Amino acid sequence: MSKEVVSKKPFMFFVALLIVGWLADLVLNPFLQFMILLLMINMILGMSLNLVNGFAGQFSLGHAGFMAIGGYVSASLAEIWWSRIGAVGGLLQIPFFIGLALIAGGAAALAGWVVGLPSLRLKGDYLAIVTLGFAEIIRVILLNTEAVGGARGFYDIKGPGDLRLGPLVVSQFLQFFAMTLFWVILCFVTIWRLVRSAHGRGFLSVRDDEIAAQAMGINTTQAKVRAFALSSFFAGVAGSIFAHNVGYLSPSSFGFNRSVDAVIIVVLGGMGSLSGSLLAATLVTLIPELLRPVQDLTGVDVRMIIYSFLLILMMILRPAGLCGSHELPEIWKKFALTRRAWAAKNMAGRQGRPSVPRV
Amino acid sequence: MQDFAQHFINGLSLGSIYALIALGYTMVYGILQLINFAHSDVYMMGAFCSYYAARFLNLNDSQGLPSFVVLLMSSIIGCAILGFLIERLAYRPLRNAPKLNVLIAAIGVSLLLQYTGQSVFGDDPKVFPTVLPNVPVLEGSSFTVHSLDLVVLGVTLLTLLVLNLLIFRTRIGMAMRAVSQNMRVASLMGVNPNRIISATFILGSALAGVGSVLVGLKYPKVEPLMGTMIGMKAFIAAVLGGIGNLSGAVLGAVLMGLSEEMVVGYLSSTYRDALAFGILIAVLIFKPAGLLGRSATEKV
Numbered sequence: 001m002s003k004e005v006v007s008k009k010p011f012m013f014f015v016a017l018l019i020v021g022w023l024a025d026l027v028l029n030p031f032l033q034f035m036i037l038l039l040m041i042n043m044i045l046g047m048s049l050n051l052v053n054g055f056a057g058q059f060s061l062g063h064a065g066f067m068a069i070g071g072y073v074s075a076s077l078a079e080i081w082w083s084r085i086g087a088v089g090g091l092l093q094i095p096f097f098i099g100l101a102l103i104a105g106g107a108a109a110l111a112g113w114v115v116g117l118p119s120l121r122l123k124g125d126y127l128a129i130v131t132l133g134f135a136e137i138i139r140v141i142l143l144n145t146e147a148v149g150g151a152r153g154f155y156d157i158k159g160p161g162d163l164r165l166g167p168l169v170v171s172q173f174l175q176f177f178a179m180t181l182f183w184v185i186l187c188f189v190t191i192w193r194l195v196r197s198a199h200g201r202g203f204l205s206v207r208d209d210e211i212a213a214q215a216m217g218i219n220t221t222q223a224k225v226r227a228f229a230l231s232s233f234f235a236g237v238a239g240s241i242f243a244h245n246v247g248y249l250s251p252s253s254f255g256f257n258r259s260v261d262a263v264i265i266v267v268l269g270g271m272g273s274l275s276g277s278l279l280a281a282t283l284v285t286l287i288p289e290l291l292r293p294v295q296d297l298t299g300v301d302v303r304m305i306i307y308s309f310l311l312i313l314m315m316i317l318r319p320a321g322l323c324g325s326h327e328l329p330e331i332w333k334k335f336a337l338t339r340r341a342w343a344a345k346n347m348a349g350r351q352g353r354p355s356v357p358r359v
Numbered sequence: 360m361q362d363f364a365q366h367f368i369n370g371l372s373l374g375s376i377y378a379l380i381a382l383g384y385t386m387v388y389g390i391l392q393l394i395n396f397a398h399s400d401v402y403m404m405g406a407f408c409s410y411y412a413a414r415f416l417n418l419n420d421s422q423g424l425p426s427f428v429v430l431l432m433s434s435i436i437g438c439a440i441l442g443f444l445i446e447r448l449a450y451r452p453l454r455n456a457p458k459l460n461v462l463i464a465a466i467g468v469s470l471l472l473q474y475t476g477q478s479v480f481g482d483d484p485k486v487f488p489t490v491l492p493n494v495p496v497l498e499g500s501s502f503t504v505h506s507l508d509l510v511v512l513g514v515t516l517l518t519l520l521v522l523n524l525l526i527f528r529t530r531i532g533m534a535m536r537a538v539s540q541n542m543r544v545a546s547l548m549g550v551n552p553n554r555i556i557s558a559t560f561i562l563g564s565a566l567a568g569v570g571s572v573l574v575g576l577k578y579p580k581v582e583p584l585m586g587t588m589i590g591m592k593a594f595i596a597a598v599l600g601g602i603g604n605l606s607g608a609v610l611g612a613v614l615m616g617l618s619e620e621m622v623v624g625y626l627s628s629t630y631r632d633a634l635a636f637g638i639l640i641a642v643l644i645f646k647p648a649g650l651l652g653r654s655a656t657e658k659v
Contacts, residue, residue: 133595136633144629
């Protein structure tokens, strides 16, 4: 239900969540605020990877590479702008940073297109390895580019400052929250609408049976590359938000493990379930934090051990992920229906109606 | 080009280590079509097994062949048990699951081993015992062959010989080949696929164990994340040669070791990791089945 609101009235949903963000700005401490932003970045990563892995059926293990491109492009552009033209402040800074994210996403999408064109001829594991390879190459190139800090990392990335509107001060967090929320909702709505359009149906058919899709006149390579480029676009956006929010980028934060994190979000939530990705992003971000008390108890850092153990268990016990390929509203409806049927059956039993043996 | 001979020797010795690890990847892939991401961490655990064996048996100061054999055996046994357990507990319940799930489970096992290693052994690198001396054996005008290079090459060749005999001359090897060709038909012929898969994991992990001791001797640093990069490169070597193909894995690994040494020698050492992936991408785009692999035609 709430998801239908998102897809049909995104602006309303945006405003409603903005109020939540304002409350979070008032009551939460900086660490929790940072976790919320991280959570939303993970949501964008998960949803965008789901477009490729879940809806188009192409297994990519290199999402971190595109995120890195977005992050570094955005950070460098901000740096250049600051040094050549001057600091951006006041009301201009929100559109400025949204524009930066747009350019960063564009750069990542371009990279995704270039990478995707040759490599999407491959299937399954091979594609996974090639995308992983591209991400590693991007990382090594960044590691060796002194202009963006090389191995030391990119320090002091410019971000929006506090915004003063007369007596009213809009804090840094609230601006980040608004921008990130904007992108989360844009990403959700884009993908949600896309997979319900002719183009998106093309993606699904490529996933389900490539040869049949080809026979129906779908240019499968084009469909895959488009899905890949769009997915990279949002990964780049996530990178841009991450860069300006954290203020520091290092090639090592875009390693294999971050790509794996994105894949885990997709698989945990269910391939082809956007709301599942949102749920899984929440879990993946919060579980390590929630396990902190366990760490205090045992003295050593067992959080990640439990986390990886849960991952294996999950694959064995519920291989389709939390939501399968369904969206949360559908699951809720189904649940409500079975509950009603069950209640009706109980009611019938209580009224003492004799059970009729079935012939 | 004056150091060419030296780089060639170094590359050969590096490549033979890659070969030992690549074989584990390629054997498992040949049978299960699974990229066993945990393999690199089995290798890491092997290095720790021999490190702790040396510590508890006080072999740190006793140089010589017996201590080398003890380290080798402890690493092989440790890896074999670990490989068996991983297959039994994590992969076997997923035998009929979609491939992606098994892959994620493999990544999960890999993370589990890495994090366990980090919290049990600690993050700090440890020094691997030097049980064999590294002295120049053969000196030419432009190159030196060290004793460890010879040990690495010798042990690798011996292992490959044993593996070859095992796979092409014994019943279990025949069963392995049969299962990798067609699991269902093999089971109709009286082969128990589960047992063969276990055997494959044990064998592949044991090879990783051999590799870990050789690496430990040559580059004496042991840490929980040591497997990631070398595992990735070994896997690429397996893909380069045509995954599922044993001689392809060895060929790919040697090519990989050589080209890496050449890049370090003549270009820049910082790009050595990118090179591996560059080679991989080029091969997959132009010859997707690898150098020695056969490309299967897709049936409708």
